[in-house]
Structure formats: C-alpha cells, structure tokens
Amino acid sequence: MSEAASDPRTPNDGLRSQVRKVLREPLGVFGLALVALVVLGAVFAGVLSQYDPAGLNPRDRFLPPSTDHLLGTDQLGRDLFSRVLHGGRIALYVALVSTGISLAIGIVLGLIAGYGPRWLDNLMILLFDAIKSFPTVMLALALVTLTGPSLTAVMVVVILVNVPGYARIIRTQTIALKSSEFVTAAQSMGASTTRILRLHILPNVIGPLVILASMDIPVVIAIEAGMSFLGLGVRPPTPSWGSILNDGFANIRETPWIAVAGGLPIIITTLGFTFLGETLRDVFDPRLKGR
Amino acid sequence: MTVLSISDLNVRFATEAGAFHALKDVAFDVPERTIVGIVGESGSGKSTLINAILGLLADNGRVDSGSILFEGQELTALDPVAMRALRGPRISCVFQDPMGALNPVLSVGRQMRNIQYRDESPNAQKDARSAEMLEAVRIPNPGTALARYPHEFSGGMKQRIAIAMALMMRPGLLIADEPTTALDATLEVVTLELLKDLQEQIGCSVLFISHHLGVIAELCDEVAVMYAGEVVERGATSEVFRDPRHDYTARLLECDPANQRRRTRRLPTMNDEPGSFVPQPVPPAPDRAVGEKPLLEVRDAQVTFRVGTLFRRESIVGVGGVSFDLYPGETIGLVGESGSGKTTLARAAARLQAISGGSISFEGKSVHELSAGAMHLLRRDVSMMFQDPVGSLSPRMTVGDLVAEPFRIHRVGDVDVKAETMRLLSLVGLGPDFADRFPHQLSGGQARRVGVARAIALNPKLIIADEPTAGLDVSIQGEVLNLLNDLRERLGLAMIFITHNLHVVRHVADRIAVMYRGRFVEIGETDEIFAAPEHDYTKTLLSANLAGPGRQP
Numbered sequence: 066m067s068e069a070a071s072d073p074r075t076p077n078d079g080l081r082s083q084v085r086k087v088l089r090e091p092l093g094v095f096g097l098a099l100v101a102l103v104v105l106g107a108v109f110a111g112v113l114s115q116y117d118p119a120g121l122n123p124r125d126r127f128l129p130p131s132t133d134h135l136l137g138t139d140q141l142g143r144d145l146f147s148r149v150l151h152g153g154r155i156a157l158y159v160a161l162v163s164t165g166i167s168l169a170i171g172i173v174l175g176l177i178a179g180y181g182p183r184w185l186d187n188l189m190i191l192l193f194d195a196i197k198s199f200p201t202v203m204l205a206l207a208l209v210t211l212t213g214p215s216l217t218a219v220m221v222v223v224i225l226v227n228v229p230g231y232a233r234i235i236r237t238q239t240i241a242l243k244s245s246e247f248v249t250a251a252q253s254m255g256a257s258t259t260r261i262l263r264l265h266i267l268p269n270v271i272g273p274l275v276i277l278a279s280m281d282i283p284v285v286i287a288i289e290a291g292m293s294f295l296g297l298g299v300r301p302p303t304p305s306w307g308s309i310l311n312d313g314f315a316n317i318r319e320t321p322w323i324a325v326a327g328g329l330p331i332i333i334t335t336l337g338f339t340f341l342g343e344t345l346r347d348v349f350d351p352r353l354k355g356r
Numbered sequence: 357m358t359v360l361s362i363s364d365l366n367v368r369f370a371t372e373a374g375a376f377h378a379l380k381d382v383a384f385d386v387p388e389r390t391i392v393g394i395v396g397e398s399g400s401g402k403s404t405l406i407n408a409i410l411g412l413l414a415d416n417g418r419v420d421s422g423s424i425l426f427e428g429q430e431l432t433a434l435d436p437v438a439m440r441a442l443r444g445p446r447i448s449c450v451f452q453d454p455m456g457a458l459n460p461v462l463s464v465g466r467q468m469r470n471i472q473y474r475d476e477s478p479n480a481q482k483d484a485r486s487a488e489m490l491e492a493v494r495i496p497n498p499g500t501a502l503a504r505y506p507h508e509f510s511g512g513m514k515q516r517i518a519i520a521m522a523l524m525m526r527p528g529l530l531i532a533d534e535p536t537t538a539l540d541a542t543l544e545v546v547t548l549e550l551l552k553d554l555q556e557q558i559g560c561s562v563l564f565i566s567h568h569l570g571v572i573a574e575l576c577d578e579v580a581v582m583y584a585g586e587v588v589e590r591g592a593t594s595e596v597f598r599d600p601r602h603d604y605t606a607r608l609l610e611c612d613p614a615n616q617r618r619r620t621r622r623l624p625t626m627n628d629e630p631g632s633f634v635p636q637p638v639p640p641a642p643d644r645a646v647g648e649k650p651l652l653e654v655r656d657a658q659v660t661f662r663v664g665t666l667f668r669r670e671s672i673v674g675v676g677g678v679s680f681d682l683y684p685g686e687t688i689g690l691v692g693e694s695g696s697g698k699t700t701l702a703r704a705a706a707r708l709q710a711i712s713g714g715s716i717s718f719e720g721k722s723v724h725e726l727s728a729g730a731m732h733l734l735r736r737d738v739s740m741m742f743q744d745p746v747g748s749l750s751p752r753m754t755v756g757d758l759v760a761e762p763f764r765i766h767r768v769g770d771v772d773v774k775a776e777t778m779r780l781l782s783l784v785g786l787g788p789d790f791a792d793r794f795p796h797q798l799s800g801g802q803a804r805r806v807g808v809a810r811a812i813a814l815n816p817k818l819i820i821a822d823e824p825t826a827g828l829d830v831s832i833q834g835e836v837l838n839l840l841n842d843l844r845e846r847l848g849l850a851m852i853f854i855t856h857n858l859h860v861v862r863h864v865a866d867r868i869a870v871m872y873r874g875r876f877v878e879i880g881e882t883d884e885i886f887a888a889p890e891h892d893y894t895k896t897l898l899s900a901n902l903a904g905p906g907r908q909p
Contacts, residue, residue, distance in 0.1 A: 245747065246742040246743065246744050246747045246748040247747060247748050247749055247750045247751070249708060249740075249742065249748075250740065250742055250748045250749075250750075250810075251750070251761070251765075252708060253706050253708055253735065253738075253739065253740040254735060254739065254761060254762050254765050254810075255731075255732045255735030255736070255765050255766065256761075256765045257765075260765065264750070264753070265750045265753075268752035268753075269750075269751060269752055
C-alpha cells in the first residue's frame with residue numbers, strides 16, 4: 066500500500082453523498098450561491114471593474130449609482146463597485162488565513178491539553194480562559210495601541226479570539242477518546258504518541274471543528290470590517306468593507322448609497338457562510354438538526 | 357384469557373434503499389399470568405416488535421397490516437394520547453441498560469413518586485408504596501434508599517430498582533428487553549428469581565426478550581423463536597427446546613457452547629447440519645519438558661488505584677497479589693465477575709497499567725522495568741484483543757489499514773505489507789474486498805475477525821484476549837472460538853483468555869484461574885475445576901452460569 070493509503074480518510078462514497086446532501090437542501094444551495102458570488106467577485110475583481118479601487122477622481126465625487134458606476138462613487142470619487150470587489154479580497158484573505166492558522170494552533174494545543182498530563186491541561190485551560198475573558202474590542206484596542214493599525218493586527222486579534230474555543234473542543238473530544246478501546250489497542254501495539262494523535266484521534270475529532278470554523282468565518286469577516294470601521298484595521302487607501310461603511314457613515318443622509326455599498330457585501334457574505342455552515346453541520350451531524 | 361394477542365403483524369421501514377420488511381406475519385399470544393420468551397439473534401426483529409407493541413416505531417416505520425390486541429384493545433388503531441395513557445400503568449418496560457433507564461439527577465424516591473403522578477394520594481402515601489416496592493425487589497433499607505441517587509447503587513441494584521418502577525403500577529404486561537444481559541452471572545440468577553416471584557405476586561404477564569437460551573429456558577413458560585423478522589417456531593419452552601421442529605431452532609440450540617457437555621476443540625456453528633456435529637475431544641496437555649521456562653511469570657502482582665482529591669486520597673485494590681506461570685502454547689482462562697480485576701491484571705501484563713508491587717516477566721525480562729525501546733520490541737510478541745469488537749477498531753481507518761497497522765508501527769520492511777494483509781484477512785475468513793471497508797460497515801463477528809487478524813499479524817508469542825466473545829450472537833461465538841482454537845494450535849500461541857462465561861472458557865482453556873476481588877481463589881486444570889470446584893466462590897459461579905437449555909427436564 067502506498068504512503069497515501071495510510072492517511073486518515075473519510076469514506077469516499079460518504080463524502081460524495083454528503084456533498085450531494087448539501088446540494089439537496091435549498092438553504093445549502095442558497096448559501097453556496099452567495100459564497101460563490103462573493104468569492105468569484107473577489108477573484109475576478111480586476112476583470113469585473115476597470116476602475117482602480119484607490120484611484121482618486123475629484124470630478125466624480127458623490128455620484129449616485131449608474132451604469133458607469135454600479136454602486137456610485139464616494140467622497141473622493143473612487144468607484145465603489147471596484148472598492149467592494151477588492152474589499153472582498155481583503156475580507157476573504159483575513160477570514161481564510163486567520164481561520165486556518167487558528168485551526169492549526171487550536172488543534173495542536175487541544176491535542177496536547179487533552180492527551181498530555183493533567184497539570185499541563187489545567188495550565189492550558191487557565192490560559193484559554195484568561196484570553197477568552199477579554200472582550201474582542203478591548204483586545205483589538207490594546208493590540209493596535211501597541212503595534213499600530215494593520216492587517217496583521219486584525220489577524221492576530223482573530224487568532225487570539227478563535228484559538229481558545231477550537232482548542233477546548235479538540236481537548237474535550239480527545240479526553241473522551243483517550244480511554245477508548247481503539248486508542249488502548251494502538252498503545253498495546255506499541256504506537257507512538259504522535260502516531261496515536263495523528264492517525265487515531267485527530268481524524269475522529271476534526272469533523273465538528275471544521276464545521277464550527279466554517280460558521281466562524283462570518284464572525285471573522287465582521288471583526289475585520291468592525292476594526293477597519295473603527296480605523297484599527299487596514300490603512301487607507303486599501304479598500305475594506307468596514308472602511309467603506311465608515312466613509313458612508315459620515316455622509317449617510319446625503320449619500321446613503323456609500324453605506325449600502327459597504328454594508329451589503331457584509332450581509333451577503335455573513336448570510337452565505339452561515340447558511341452553508343448550518344447545512345454542513347446538519348449533514349455531518351444529523352443529531353444537532355433543529356437546535 | 358390472553359393479555360396480548362398479536363396476529364399477522366407486518367412492519368415495514370422506509371429506507372433509502374427501498375422498503376425494509378422488518379416483521380413478517382408475526383403471530384403469537386401472551387396468556388394471562390405467563391412469561392413468554394422471545395429468542396432471536398441481533399437483527400431478527402425483536403426490538404422492532406417491542407416498539408410496535410408500544411407504538412414507538414421510528415418515524416420511517418409503520419404497521420402495514422395485522423393486529424396487536426392488548427386486553428381487548430386494538431393497539432394499532434389507538435391514537436397517541438390513549439396509547440400514552442396505556443404505557444406505564446398497563447404496559448411497562450425494563451430495558452437492558454440499568455444506568456440509562458434511571459434519571460441520574462433525581463433521587464430514586466422522587467422518580468418513583470413521579471411514576472404515580474396519576475394518583476391523587478398524598479406524597480407520604482406514595483413514598484410508602486415506593487418503599488414497599490423497593491423492599492419487594494430486596495433493596496436493603498428501602499426507606500433511606502428512596503433519598504439516594506441512582507449512581508449510589510450497583511448495577512444489579514439499579515436493574516432491580518428499574519424492575520420495581522416498572523411493576524409499581526401493577527401493569528397487565530411487563531416487557532423485559534434483555535434485562536439481565538448487562539449483569540454478572542450470579543446477579544443474573546438473583547434478578548431472574550426476583551422477576552419470577554414478583555410476576556406471580558402481581559399476577560401480570562411478562563414478554564421476555566433475550567438472546568440467551570439458558571435464561572429463556574430457566575424463566576419462560578412459552579417461547580417464540582424469531583429469525584429474520586419471522587416467528588419460526590413457538591410453543592411451550594420445554595417442548596421447543598427438547599424437540600425443536602424448525603431447523604433454525606435446532607441449529608441455535610446446538611450452537612450454544614453451554615450445550616456441549618464434553619470439552620471440544622471445535623464448536624458447532626450455524627453452518628453445520630443439526631445433529632451432524634461431532635465433538636473433537638481436547639488432547640491431553642503435553643507434559644512439560646523438565647526445565648522448560650515459562651513464557652510469562654507473574655509473581656505477587658499488585659495494582660492499586662489512587663482516587664479522591666489532593667487531600668483525601670484513598671487507594672482501591674484492583675489486583676491484590678496474584679501469581680501464575682504461563683508456558684508457551686498454553687491457554688489460561690481468567691474467570692470472574694466484573695470488578696474482580698481480570699482486565700486490570702491483563703492490562704498490567706501488557707504494561708498498559710502500572711503495577712504497585714510484585715513482578716511480571718516475559719521470557720525472563722521484567723516487563724515493567726524495560727526501557728521504552730525494549731518495551732517497543734516486546735509489544736511485537738504480546739498482542740491484545742479487546743472487549744468491544746467494533747470499538748477497538750479505529751473508526752476512520754479501513755480494514756486494510758487496521759490490519760497493516762502493526763507492520764507500520766514496528767516498521768516491518770522486509771514483507772510486502774499489502775500481500776501480508778490479504779493473507780491475514782483470508783486466514784481469519786474475510787475476503788479481500790473487506791480491505792476497503794470501515795469498521796462501522798462490519799458486523800460484530802466480522803469486526804472481531806479483523807481484531808484477530810491484527811492480533812496475530814506479527815506472529816506474537818502471547819495473545820491477551822479480553823472477553824473476545826462478549827456481545828456476539830451465539831452462532832458467531834462458536835465461529836470465533838473455533839478460529840482462535842485453530843490459530844492457537846497452528847501458530848503455537850499462548851493465550852490469556854478473559855471471560856465471565858464459564859461455558860465458553862471451558863472449550864478453550866487448558867487451565868482456569870478464578871478471580872474474586874483481585875485475587876485468585878482457585879487455579880487448576882479446566883477439567884478439575886469443572887468436576888470438583890474447591891472454593892465456595894467457584895461453586896457459586898458454576899451454579900450461576902445457567903445450564904444449557906438442553907439440560908432442562
């Protein structure tokens with residue numbers, strides 16, 4: 066058998082039928098469509114709009130939506146449609162990269178806490194709880210005060226917020242599996258601790274976490290938008306949905322379309338990922354359905 | 357008068373693969389004041405039958421045709437509200453798992469009071485009645501027991517409390533679904549006696565579901581044998597068991613290891629023609645060559661567990677000083693009830709559990725003092741089989757990967773792992789197509805075979821088998837035992853065989869050690885132990901292991 070054969074796998078037929086089940090749920094299809102819309106918009110931002118998202122054009126300030134400018138322009142004459150599409154890149158980049166990093170750190174810490182000695186577990190739980198006890202905004206403010214606003218600051222905040230939760234989930238399930246017969250069986254065969262964690266425990270605990278993470282993506286996008294709105298995130302002129310929203314907020318009575326242009330993509334993305342995540346959860350863990 | 361009369365009952369489940377016909381023209385009666393047994397292996401439709409009677413079929417199941425007549429009422433036509441009023445006061449249930457049947461956060465008294473909610477009498481009176489019921493099931497100090505919570509009782513007591521609760525409202529019919537399967541042999545006997553006494557006292561009928569032929573023979577007046585959703589035979593228990601008319605019943609009876617009165621190396625399986633089976637006598641144990649070294653030497657091994665908080669430590673004795681030798685190729689049966697320390701001793705022998713005293717050596721090397729590297733090497737020679745056939749297989753790995761796991765762990769490079777995996781699978785009677793399956797796609801017997809294949813993969817010298825036949829149907833039990841016996845002889849394996857079932861161990865073990873409260877109370881040749889048990893506990897155990905139904909007069 067090749068080396069690939071020893072990798073943990075979910076049943077092939079199972080995975081395919083799971084995907085089919087998602088496509089059978091109207092909510093899942095809707096969520097998938099919204100997510101696809103956002104992702105395609107971000108990927109093909111340069112093709113879909115010929116305007117430079119940061120290009121100033123003082124003559125075209127505050128233009129309402131038209132065929133030239135689908136979502137209108139802002140106070141500096143920048144095309145909002147173009148800014149929204151490029152803002153999507155930032156949002157998705159932050160969401161995917163920081164969720165991915167959070168997952169990786171959370172899984173490793175959770176496995177160590179769950180499988181390791183009791184004192185280490187207690188210590189790590191204390192640490193997780195300490196981090197969790199900070200409100201997200203306070204954490205963000207404290208960090209930005211130290212480092213200044215940047216995309217990295219946003220991602221660090223997201224990772225700090227997410228890791229304790231992920232680690233706790235992995236830890237709890239690892240503890241439950243630690244004394245199960247198949248783990249004892251692996252021990253009795255002489256399997257090393259890393260082998261037991263990698264092959265026998267991880268594949269059995271990762272499923273719920275991935276679903277949870279997919280449902281966390283909208284939260285991460287909201288954190289990025291929120292921090293950018295407050296001026297703690299990306300620096301101008303880089304487009305971000307949060308900063309567009311902030312631009313619109315200043316002139317909301319006269320030019321409401323700017324706030325709409327900033328808010329709409331946040332709503333669409335959040336809804337899309339939430340619907341998709343919930344459908345995924347129901348498909349993978351039917352017991353939770355309807356909760 | 358018949359209490360329950362079922363005729364031509366058909367139940368179908370709508371599944372993705374089409375309709376599944378779970379019960380086919382099931383018909384039988386439960387007369388007044390009788391105990392009727394339902395026997396059948398897993399998947400025969402026993403549980404579906406109970407759920408159909410109780411009106412608790414899963415959403416995708418429905419009664420297609422037929423009738424369930426209870427005390428003159430047609431249950432299949434009853435609306436859910438009327439059905440609910442019937443469940444509890446008129447039809448009540450006792451289930452297999454005594455822990456799951458009681459609510460862990462309410463005191464026993466409170467739960468028993470809740471059962472009497474339809475009654476308007478004051479609480480003091482309800483409690484008095486509860487205490488009376490607890491006394492009837494022989495719970496000591498019933499008055500104070502009411503204030504206690506389920507976890508404060510032992511498993512056997514919990515099951516007795518569940519029985520008391522079920523009979524509290526004096527139902528017309530008690531449905532008992534494998535109520536003694538989770539209990540030890542001695543407790544099983546006590547619980548069955550109690551059930552019979554109470555049934556006579558209250559005058560109710562009992563529908564008793566079990567896969568254990570001995571229990572049915574002991575308890576039931578009438579029996580119905582179920583196979584693949586059909587009742588293939590029914591009649592008076594003694595007649596059915598003495599002179600089975602249906603082929604399946606005959607095979608089932610013959611397969612029960614308890615029915616093989618002579619020790620035999622090969623047990624009958626469901627594939628054997630009934631009556632054609634010839635026992636293979638066990639060859640006498642070869643004389644030990646003078647000076648032959650034992651494979652495993654256990655000397656005064658002790659295991660204690662520390663429990664409690666930092667300030668109040670208590671130790672519990674798991675194994676309290678046990679000694680024995682095991683020679684190459686020999687099998688020792690470790691017999692005792694749950695909590696007697698059998699599994700702890702086995703785990704200590706494989707160094708999955710630290711010892712607190714004494715020594716355990718394998719081929720002269722002290723197992724608990726070996727370095728990690730030496731221990732890793734030793735794990736090739738000692739392999740284990742665990743109680744739960746499916747649960748001991750890593751759920752996300754294929755059968756092929758599971759069997760190959762020992763080769764990968766020990767980095768055995770000089771063999772073609774794939775070919776070796778296939779060879780092992782065929783050795784345990786599984787085809788190559790099994791290699792791509794996952795554990796949840798296997799039956800209990802197939803999963804057990806995978807466990808055996810994995811255990812013998814690296815040609816070990818010693819196999820420690822912890823209840824390898826527990827939870828398997830009678831027919832599969834025989835196959836697994838035959839497989840183990842066969843491999844043992846062919847590969848010259850030594851084996852520690854742990855079980856609470858004396859009828860099983862008898863056909864496998866050369867010697868038997870009886871464990872009680874962490875100590876050996878008796879150890880000796882299998883025949884001697886069965887013929888002349890010396891210790892009182894061994895005698896109790898022997899009489900508690902219900903005889904095979906064929907022995908009934």
